[in-house]
Amino acid sequence: MTQHKTKETYSIGELAKEFDITPRSIRFYEEQDLLSPERTGQTRIYCNKDRVRLKLILRGKRLGFSLAEIKNLFELYDSNPNSMLQLETMLQMTEQKRAILRQQLDDIQMLMAELDEVENRCRDELAELQKGN
Amino acid sequence: MTQHKTKETYSIGELAKEFDITPRSIRFYEEQDLLSPERTGQTRIYCNKDRVRLKLILRGKRLGFSLAEIKNLFELYDSNPNSMLQLETMLQMTEQKRAILRQQLDDIQMLMAELDEVENRCRDELAELQKGN
DNA sequence: GTAAAGATTAACGTTAACGTTAGGGTTAGG
DNA sequence: CCTAACCCTAACGTTAACGTTAATCTTTAC
Structure with missing residues (x-):
């Protein structure tokens, strides 16, 4: 400790x-x-x-x-809400954020795949060049 | 077809x-x-x-x-470069992007975990409220 | 004790990514 | 024929997220 x-x-x-x-x-x-x-x-x-x-x-x-959204999330996290309405609103908001995050995960995977392609093309050409030497 | x-x-x-x-x-x-x-x-x-x-x-x-970065990625993808220098520069750039994407994946996982916490707190409190009814 | 390093407020400047407005051209329908 | 629904260029306006500059105040090092 x-x-x-x-x-x-x-x-x-x-x-x-x-x-x-x-x-x-x-x-x-x-x-x-x-x-x-x-x-x-x-x-x-x-x-x-x-x-x-x-x-x-x-x-x-x-x-x-955005900073405004982050503030929003903070308020969401900090509040210790008591009405069911507030709680359900909160659950809706977390679900929204989650959807955005899922979309980003998809986007990242696709982009990574494209980077792989570019890299492979690069490595192939590099190998070609080195054979030439 | x-x-x-x-x-x-x-x-x-x-x-x-x-x-x-x-x-x-x-x-x-x-x-x-x-x-x-x-x-x-x-x-x-x-x-x-x-x-x-x-x-x-x-x-x-x-x-x-940013749009400038996206343009950069396009040029990177479109170009069919021939010098080793260009090819290695390109590999460096893809690695940079990859690092950013990995960071984002980490960020997303942590944020998701935090959202889980918030949600659980929410559901607990909702359950409490409904017992009271 | 004084000079450099780091703290403050206040206010104007900057950049990216469009929005908005103004003014005008073209085609399809009634 | 004319009006509605598109398209265009040109140019100024807007918002977020700071950067920058100025003018001042403290604190720390020697």
């Missing part, structure tokens, strides 16, 4: 470096209500929860979600 | 409707050198090859590629 390497707090610069983005981006995400770090005076202090959030934001972006 | 349903040519409006985008978008892709349909007078005439290209553009977009 050695609490290893999980620092308690981070500066904006540290997070920026860790995730290879600019401080400006991190501040922008806060402007859009995706983060809300503590402060000491003016300076922002990020805790582990903030860091995880940031990681999720970046993952969402890589998947082509 | 019944040549079924593969029409020979398409108008811009037909393609727009089929892929659920606007004619403006299709013209824009042409501006960016991603398409180059024939013309009769001013009017654009799209053949099957053009239609396939358009499909590929949209797939790329769903995967978060």
